[in-house]
Amino acid sequence: MHGNGGKPLLAQSPAGPFLAGLHHLRKKVSRQVSSFSASLRRIGASLIQWVDSDYTLESPESIRAQPDGVNLVRCLPFVILHLGCLGVIWVGWSWFAVWAAVFLYVVRMFAVTGIFHRYFSHKTYSTSRFGQFLLAVWTGTTVQRGPLWWAYHHRHHHQHSDQEEDAHSPHVHGFLWSHIGWITSKRNFPTDYSKVKDLAKYPELVWLNRFDIVVPVLFALSLFGLGAFLESAAPQLGTSAWQLVVWGFFISTTALFHGTASINSFTHLWGKRRFHTTDDSRNSFILAIITLGEGWHNNHHRYQSSTRNGFYWWEIDPTYYGLKFLSWTGFIWGLKPVPQSIYEEAARNAHQDTIRRMSLSSVQDEINTLKRVVPTAAAIAMATVNSPEVAAQMQKKDGPAIHKPVNELAEQPPATSPDAPSKQD
Ligand SMILES: [Zn+2]
Numbered sequence: 001m002h003g004n005g006g007k008p009l010l011a012q013s014p015a016g017p018f019l020a021g022l023h024h025l026r027k028k029v030s031r032q033v034s035s036f037s038a039s040l041r042r043i044g045a046s047l048i049q050w051v052d053s054d055y056t057l058e059s060p061e062s063i064r065a066q067p068d069g070v071n072l073v074r075c076l077p078f079v080i081l082h083l084g085c086l087g088v089i090w091v092g093w094s095w096f097a098v099w100a101a102v103f104l105y106v107v108r109m110f111a112v113t114g115i116f117h118r119y120f121s122h123k124t125y126s127t128s129r130f131g132q133f134l135l136a137v138w139t140g141t142t143v144q145r146g147p148l149w150w151a152y153h154h155r156h157h158h159q160h161s162d163q164e165e166d167a168h169s170p171h172v173h174g175f176l177w178s179h180i181g182w183i184t185s186k187r188n189f190p191t192d193y194s195k196v197k198d199l200a201k202y203p204e205l206v207w208l209n210r211f212d213i214v215v216p217v218l219f220a221l222s223l224f225g226l227g228a229f230l231e232s233a234a235p236q237l238g239t240s241a242w243q244l245v246v247w248g249f250f251i252s253t254t255a256l257f258h259g260t261a262s263i264n265s266f267t268h269l270w271g272k273r274r275f276h277t278t279d280d281s282r283n284s285f286i287l288a289i290i291t292l293g294e295g296w297h298n299n300h301h302r303y304q305s306s307t308r309n310g311f312y313w314w315e316i317d318p319t320y321y322g323l324k325f326l327s328w329t330g331f332i333w334g335l336k337p338v339p340q341s342i343y344e345e346a347a348r349n350a351h352q353d354t355i356r357r358m359s360l361s362s363v364q365d366e367i368n369t370l371k372r373v374v375p376t377a378a379a380i381a382m383a384t385v386n387s388p389e390v391a392a393q394m395q396k397k398d399g400p401a402i403h404k405p406v407n408e409l410a411e412q413p414p415a416t417s418p419d420a421p422s423k424q425d
């Protein structure tokens with residue numbers, strides 16, 4: 001009933017404004033309650049994801065479609081890891097704890113490079129199914145999530161190196177993002193199992209990938225137990241439960257993270273390029289030492305299927321030496337060599353580089369002579385030689401990178417094979 005200009009009677013009665021206000025308040029409260037419960041659900045999901053990394057409120061596809069951004073919840077593990085190093089103020093140090101940290105850095109860097117990278121991501125050698133499971137457990141101690149998540153992101157990197165889609169290109173996203181930021185982005189959290197079908201067919205690997213917190217927790221607890229045992233059984237070592245956790249877990253794992261991350265950031269910025277790949281990957285001796293051989297990144301981008309990243313004896317590659325040793329025990333086999341055609345290409349490139357350097361120096365000699373004779377002409381010649389066009393021509397890339405289509409790996413037959421180990425390399 002609208003008795004006056006179509007206005008509801010409620011609004012005209014003395015109680016009208018009060019009831020309308022109440023109605024407005026109720027709507028506001030209900031909106032706030034629903035947004036609060038949505039926040040609670042999101043926080044609950046985040047908590048569950050710490051244990052079950054495949055748990056999600058949205059589809060993984062929609063998460064991957066979101067724009068990049070730092071997710072504060074995903075920063076927490078890095079904050080805890082770095083703050084944990086400060087525990088040294090309270091637990092002190094002992095030679096045993098320091099050497100434990102160094103030892104655990106080396107054996108776990110080997111797990112990153114020799115297993116996450118050269119086995120799960122590129123399948124550069126074979127092992128039995130049980131051997132594969134043991135390798136996956138070993139990678140769990142690195143606290144760098146599961147083998148399928150790692151391999152999926154790494155294959156994606158090779159497919160889109162230094163392009164817009166590359167999750168951690170320092171050229172596209174900047175240094176800090178390529179080093180650490182990309183891991184905190186929500187869109188990079190889920191594993192795309194369709195891109196690692198060759199690994200996803202093993203339930204034990206999927207389990208370790210999904211519950212990727214289990215091995216790190218067991219690893220930390222083992223260090224605590226060992227420290228407590230040594231404190232009473234071998235007090236002369238001067239170590240303790242918490243000291244071993246701080247050195248063996250927090251300090252060693254933080255160093256391991258930055259060593260690994262340097263491959264995503266520095267090896268696309270520092271060093272020399274032997275091969276003219278379409279990305280900006282580089283070879284660096286210093287990074288090869290820090291990462292047990294992964295610093296020969298330009299070699300690797302040129303030919304990803306080889307077990308070795310250091311293509312020559314002087315390119316130190318401790319991961320390859322370790323894998324070679326494991327192949328002698330029969331635990332792994334079928335290490336893949338660098339093809340002769342790649343060595344020939346390297347030799348051609350080295351020859352062309354020499355010619356380029358020589359031609360540059362001969363031009364420089366002529367300019368120096370000219371300088372003495374006709375200074376103006378020398379200035380023009382200098383400007384021409386230093387022009388961006390000429391520099392670009394001199395450094396012209398003469399061949400595209402040959403990227404092994406990593407997607408094809410997903411279609412390959414299983415790496416595990418009942419065949420007798422072959423000694424090929
Ligand atoms: Zn790369």
Ligand SMILES: [Zn+2]
Pocket residue numbers: 117121122154158300304
């Ligand atoms: Zn790779």
